[in-house]
Amino acid sequence: MKKISLFPGITLLAIGIFYSIQKLNIQLFENQNSWQVLLILLGAVFLISGHFEKENSAILPGILLVGLGLHFLLFTKIQGWPDHPAAFLFILAIGMLLTSVKTKSGYGQGLSLLIIGLFLHFLQSIIQSLSIVESVVLLIETYWPFLLIIVGIVIVFLKKK
Known part of the structure; x- marks a missing residue:
């Protein structure tokens, strides 16, 4: 019999x-009827079903949905919450x-995304602290996405060999 x-x-x-x-007008907390809470619930569904079925592939979509739901729910409410693309990299890196941790492989990709996210999060403060070499910093700030593209292409083509 199929499970x-x-x-x-x-x-x-x-x-x-x-x-x-919603239909019964039960008020548990603020913004409980928002689409962000629905994202969190759907992410929890992935995490719960993945946990009980021992399906490790459900962790990443679960963390992404819960993380994005929490991000969109909290970034206007908590002072200092990151509201830039680095927040998405943090969520993806956590996932x-x-x-x-569960599969015991792939730590490098997660750590790489976390490092890139930290770099993006602190980029403006790094630039301000390096005002002495302003022209070099402006050059790096302008062209760093192309460096990521080049490194990505090199990795893709090295994997094929």
Whole structure:
């Protein structure tokens, strides 16, 4: 007999509870009816079903959905919360690192994204502290995405050999 996945059942349960709370006008917390909370719930569905079914591939989408939901829910409410693309790299890096912990491989990609995210997060303060070499910093600030493209191409073509 084929094993039935928990994912569809937990998904229907989560969405049903989400909309039932809306229909019954139950107020648990602020912004509970927002699409961000729905993202968090769907991410939790991935994490819960992946945990009970021992499916490591569910960690990354679960962390991405929960992380993006939390990010969009909290970035206007918490002073100092990052509101730039580095926040997305942090979320992706956390998902990849947690997947790496379970699969015991792929730590390099997660750490690389975390380092790039930290660099992007602190880029403006790095630039301001390096005002002595302003022209070099402006050059780096302008062309660093192309450096990432070149490194990515080199890695892709080295993998094929």
